[in-house]
Amino acid sequence: MSKEKKQTPSKKTRKQKSPRLRNKAFKFRIYPTEKQVGKLEWTLRRCKELYNAALQERRDAYTMCGLSVSYYTQNKQLPEIKEIREEYRAIHSQVLQDVLTRVDKAMDHFFRRVTNGEKPGYPRFKSGDRYDSFTYTQSGFEIINGKVNLSKIGWIKIKLHREIVGSIKTCTIEREAGQWYVVLSTEYACDPSMAFHPTTKETGVDLGIHSFAALSDGTFIENPRLYRNEEEKIQAAHRKIARRKRGSHRRNRAKQELARLYRNVRNKRRDFLHKQSRKLVNEHAVLVFEDLHVDNMTRRPQPKRDENRTYVPNGAAAKGGLNKSILDAGWSAFVALCTSKAEEAGCTVVKVAPHDTSQVCSACGCVVKKDLRVRWHSCPHCGCQLDRDHNAAINILACYQKQKLNGQEVSHSSPT
Ligand SMILES: [Zn+2]
Known part of the structure; x- marks a missing residue:
């Protein structure tokens, strides 16, 4: 590098x-x-x-x-x-x-x-x-x-x-x-170079599942959970196709119905991502994201075997839900949209390396271990009380500001 x-x-x-x-x-x-x-x-x-x-x-x-x-x-x-x-x-x-x-x-x-x-x-x-x-x-x-x-x-x-x-x-x-x-x-x-942003506001953004995004200023963007809402309908449509005879006219009709449901979800998601990214870009001069590798996070876990070579739970079922939610939320698409909108608006999108942002206390810097289910950050050392994701967003912003102070080059992402 x-x-x-x-x-x-x-x-x-x-x-x-x-x-x-x-x-x-x-x-x-x-x-x-x-x-x-x-x-x-x-x-x-x-x-x-x-x-x-x-x-x-x-x-x-x-x-x-x-x-x-x-x-x-x-x-x-x-x-x-x-x-x-x-x-x-x-x-x-x-x-x-x-x-x-x-x-x-x-x-x-x-x-x-x-x-x-x-x-x-x-x-x-x-x-x-x-x-x-x-x-x-x-x-x-x-x-x-x-x-x-x-x-x-x-x-x-x-x-x-x-x-x-x-x-x-x-x-x-x-x-x-x-x-x-x-x-x-x-x-x-x-x-x-001609674009000027009306504010100088620097904001860290933590993309999550519980809420779609938490900002370091304490605001939250709620998750639309589009796929989850339509899931039942989509599964019913899948079953309908399975019931009908291959190559039949009725089966084709059921297939089209399913495709329509998926299209609706897709359109709604796109609309949501466009609107939210526009809002963020307009209201914040610098947006700091974690550089997440969604590809790795959404990969299926390897099958696991014990010493008798029988298969044991590998967490695939739990991860399946998480996978789906990650994909559902469309994080990477969202960062890409922010980036492409940012340039003309005079806003800068920055990615920082993820670094225990959810575990570190944003007030005192101590590590407060908590697993995914724990939604609240409560620091035993300094008494800091924050929403878990809000705490992470503050850490993400701090990470960027520290790098800036040290004169390190931060990776500005450019539109693809
Ligand atoms: Zn603390």
């Missing part, structure tokens, strides 16, 4: 260079006619076919002769494919190229996992209902008068519920539980 820092003294100067280009994504619902839906679905099916074929080619080359086929090799075959399979002429060439890019990315990720020594799962073939989007990467689309024009598909009604910022780079059509959306990714110039 330190080596890297020495090699890049220009990091700061680079940071000051402005304005920088940033990306944003805008998602709008579109309302295709029945005929257009047919066309969109047909396109998805062709893309899925191409994806699976391209993956098959790479897989064969790799397993049979250890070769890797490049994106360019596959891309060069597209004209040939269009000769043999005429229907592919009815799809915009960029859409087809993007399918190959997706295969390329999936393979890249796979090889990266191999080199990192992780347990790599080979990229999967996509089934019909798992291939849900296609992308125009540069052109082939336009938006005029409340309609989006997709090359080779036609004009589709679009609901532009918010203003599009920046110049549009790519356009992705998505199918989501029977509804259709267009996602526009845009690029815009952003000049962080």
Whole structure:
């Protein structure tokens, strides 16, 4: 780490260079006619076919002769494919190229996992209902008068519920539980040096399960527990699918119902995270988070055996509940949202290394051991009485202020 820092003294100067280009994504619902839906679905099916074929080619080359086929090799075959399979002429060439890019990315990720020594799962073939989007990467689309024009598909009604910022780079059509959306990714110039925050308030944020977040100033953001509320309905929908015969029309209908429930949860969660992150960024000049590795925290615990080699409880059931709640709360998504909103608002998002923040007393610094169930911090040494998470948030803020005093470089996170 330190080596890297020495090699890049220009990091700061680079940071000051402005304005920088940033990306944003805008998602709008579109309302295709029945005929257009047919066309969109047909396109998805062709893309899925191409994806699976391209993956098959790479897989064969790799397993049979250890070769890797490049994106360019596959891309060069597209004209040939269009000769043999005429229907592919009815799809915009960029859409087809993007399918190959997706295969390329999936393979890249796979090889990266191999080199990192992780347990790599080979990229999967996509089934019909798992291939849900296609992308125009540069052109082939336009938006005029409340309609989006997709090359080779036609004009589709679009609901532009918010203003599009920046110049549009790519356009992705998505199918989501029977509804259709267009996602526009845009690029815009952003000049962080011009942004000033109205306050100088520095705040530590402890992301938790009991309440979604506790702030060092003593406020709490309540947990919406979206998934938990819908859980019963979702489980009932799962059971319904299991009861119905495979491939039957009724089973498909039940599947769609489940997808709708999940979509509702997803939308509500997104809405919650956006609103709360906006509020935090607007009201606080510096936001300090713990640098949690949610990946590790949500991993399934290894099976445990005793000396007779019989399986003993490994805490999976308990962790299952915790896992679900962590995922439910969407912590990492939340920090990412804060970070991306922060720059333009003149707010700074900082991550500090987690360091016993829930065990240390924020008033006297003594360690007060308590397990997860204990919600109240009560210090026997100095008599400090605080909510457990509030205490942690104060510690997180203190951690940042200490680092700042010592002149240590704190890791400012940048939007991904
Ligand atoms: Zn104390």
